[in-house]
Amino acid sequence: MAYSIAVPVCSELLIKKSRFIGCVQAVPDRAAAQAIVAALRAEHPGAAHVCWALLAGGHSAAVDDGEPGGTAGRPMLDVLRHQDLEGVLATVVRYYGGVRLGAGGLVRAYTDSVAQALKSARKIPLVRLRTLLCAVPYALEGVFRREIDAAGGALLSVQHGEQVELSFSVAEGEAEALMARLNEAGQGRVSWRG
Secondary structure, three states: OOEEEOOOEEEEEEEOOEEEEEEEEEOOOHHHHHHHHHHHHHHOOOOOEEEEEEEEOOEEEEEOOOOOOOOOHHHHHHHHHHOOEOOEEEEEEEEOOOOOOHHHHHHHHHHHHHHHHHHOOOEEEOOOEEEEEEEEOHHHHHHHHHHHHHOOOEEEEEEEOOOEEEEEEEEHHHHHHHHHHHHHHHOOOOEEEO
């Protein structure tokens, strides 16, 4: 099961005089992540690097921002993947302290920065929704509304024409069972669309 982050969380580490500010937060897509990174650059003009990693909408990104290749973004992304996160941006702002950490030291520093922020983050399970559309006789509208509600579904729209068209979303794991119950209640009078 995939998880997201309820609220943004930040932590700070000092490693050999370098300051690492790690943050994790929920984001819907790459554009939102890039806007957050741009805001961090503006907020921390004296920072040497603003590295980030993203897992959102089936896409991923790992940006080293001037650090040696593979020492910042990729390790941060690995932490997100290891925690089964989705729709999450991890950022680390680094203020250089004058002491070189080496490739191994950088990998540990960026990994630890994200892991430290995740320790105090509250993870929430992501529930994938499926949207369904059906048409039923007017006499069945009340029954269908109750069944959808009982399954934890949400009505998206209701249109009244020759029949009642119901558009609703339900957790992917509940969709097949709900459709079976609705077909049984409709006794062959349910027309599924799209």
